[in-house]
Amino acid sequence: MKKYKDIVGDGGSNILAQVKDQQRRLRERMARIRHKIAVVSGKGGVGKSAVSANLACFLAKRGYRVGLLDADLNGPSIARMLGVDHQRLAIEPDGVRPVTGPLGVQVISMGMLLDENAPTRWKSLVQDESFVWRGALEAGTLREFLSDVAWGDLDFLLLDLAPGTDRISTVAQLLPGVNLVVLTLPSGVSQMVVKKSLALAKEDHLSVLGLVENMTGLFPGEASGAELAQAFGVPFLGAIPYDPALAALTDQGQPLALSSIESPSRRALESVTDALMEVLSETALR
Amino acid sequence: MKFQAYEGPEEGSLAIRFLCPTCGKSTALLTNSFETQLVTSLGVKIGGRTVPPEPMEQTRSSLESEGGKCPFANMLAEDQAQAKENNAVSWTPEAETRLERVPGFVRPMAKKAIEKYAEQKGAQEITESLLAEAREKIGM
Numbered sequence: 001m002k003k004y005k006d007i008v009g010d011g012g013s014n015i016l017a018q019v020k021d022q023q024r025r026l027r028e029r030m031a032r033i034r035h036k037i038a039v040v041s042g043k044g045g046v047g048k049s050a051v052s053a054n055l056a057c058f059l060a061k062r063g064y065r066v067g068l069l070d071a072d073l074n075g076p077s078i079a080r081m082l083g084v085d086h087q088r089l090a091i092e093p094d095g096v097r098p099v100t101g102p103l104g105v106q107v108i109s110m111g112m113l114l115d116e117n118a119p120t121r122w123k124s125l126v127q128d129e130s131f132v133w134r135g136a137l138e139a140g141t142l143r144e145f146l147s148d149v150a151w152g153d154l155d156f157l158l159l160d161l162a163p164g165t166d167r168i169s170t171v172a173q174l175l176p177g178v179n180l181v182v183l184t185l186p187s188g189v190s191q192m193v194v195k196k197s198l199a200l201a202k203e204d205h206l207s208v209l210g211l212v213e214n215m216t217g218l219f220p221g222e223a224s225g226a227e228l229a230q231a232f233g234v235p236f237l238g239a240i241p242y243d244p245a246l247a248a249l250t251d252q253g254q255p256l257a258l259s260s261i262e263s264p265s266r267r268a269l270e271s272v273t274d275a276l277m278e279v280l281s282e283t284a285l286r
Numbered sequence: 287m288k289f290q291a292y293e294g295p296e297e298g299s300l301a302i303r304f305l306c307p308t309c310g311k312s313t314a315l316l317t318n319s320f321e322t323q324l325v326t327s328l329g330v331k332i333g334g335r336t337v338p339p340e341p342m343e344q345t346r347s348s349l350e351s352e353g354g355k356c357p358f359a360n361m362l363a364e365d366q367a368q369a370k371e372n373n374a375v376s377w378t379p380e381a382e383t384r385l386e387r388v389p390g391f392v393r394p395m396a397k398k399a400i401e402k403y404a405e406q407k408g409a410q411e412i413t414e415s416l417l418a419e420a421r422e423k424i425g426m
Contacts, residue, residue: 012333013325013330013332013333013334014334014335015325015328015330018328018329018330018331018334018335019328019330022330091340091341091342092341095341096341113345113346113349114349120349121349121350122348122350123347123348123349123350124323133324133327136327136328137327137344137348140327140328140344140345140348141342141344141345143329144329144341144343144344144345145345148341148342148343149341149342
């Protein structure tokens with residue numbers, strides 16, 4: 001009979017090889033996507049999801065092949081914002097087939113895996129200590145959203161990240177070379193947190209495509225997003241004015257790119273899309 | 287070694303006791319829930335892989351479903367699927383009902399032991415009487 005010391009390595013699980021295989025699958029899947037962009041803030045409630053959803057649609061309207069990954073695993077909202085919240089995912093030999101949203105945007109969200117009103121809960125053998133494993137399980141799901149979804153060939157994959165600067169580090173480790181678009185509100189509190197995200201990006205040498213200010217005009221004595229961008233030496237992609245109509249459309253699952261409404265927020269989103277394309281073309285030339 | 291008894295699961299750990307029929311010594315198998323959870327959280331398969339992972343395997347197996355599930359339920363389902371694939375000995379509905387009474391976390395092991403006993407006897411079908419006989423012979 002074998003004794004404990006007779007068991008070589010990890011007893012046949014070959015964990016290292018399994019982890020390397022996960023990384024290989026992720027690399028191969030991502031190699032078919034030209035631009036990977038994470039929409040981040042650090043601060044919650046700044047409109048990351050609404051801006052991500054609308055940006056994805058404006059890019060798709062220009063003829064680009066776009067995917068949108070809702071990386072907010074505990075508060076998924078992208079599916080609702082794009083009107084695909086009642087669609088379910090299908091498993092195919094090549095991976096999980098994402099849902100096709102407006103203008104052909106490929107969408108995946110934790111919301112598609114959960115029943116309505118069901119919170120995201122993780123199984124744990126030791127429930128009292130489930131908080132210990134939650135981070136690892138969330139990172140595992142994010143990895144699978146990237147590697148096990150049949151994204152196909154895309155020009156853009158946008159990731160709508162949950163609040164928290166730690167999420168930026170997670171995505172940067174999973175996706176080396178990912179580009180960031182940082183979102184802020186024109187408020188002192190928002191900027192205070194966003195500065196931490198920008199500082200983290202700088203310290204970790206992450207690529208920041210630019211800063212977007214959202215809900216401009218909502219706060220009295222606003223802090224300037226353009227000045228914040230300048231202070232950190234990153235491009236300012238534009239300011240999107242506060243627009244209740246945009247919020248209403250988003251609630252109804254209708255992206256602005258599909259509607260014929262002419263509004264300052266629509267023009268601002270188009271302008272942010274232009275600025276993003278310009279920065280990307282400059283980056284490509286470097 | 288013969289299966290003798292189990293205790294738990296308590297706080298995510300299970301103890302299974304085996305008895306040596308010759309010398310009468312007992313050996314306990316203790317599962318360490320922390321180690322198991324730590325490795326599982328990496329999205330790897332303990333014991334190694336024989337087939338490539340299913341798409342989003344970790345997410346699907348880690349998400350809590352409505353009403354909760356025994357952590358061994360997936361293992362049982364896999365075992366049953368494998369048994370079907372291999373055209374293993376069949377179970378009469380009555381024998382299956384009796385097997386259902388065995389606690390879920392030791393059921394796969396009990397099922398395997400009974401099927402092995404049936405194979406050794408050359409039986410094609412596991413009936414209630416064969417089940418009772420197996421219980422007596424292999425000490426369940």
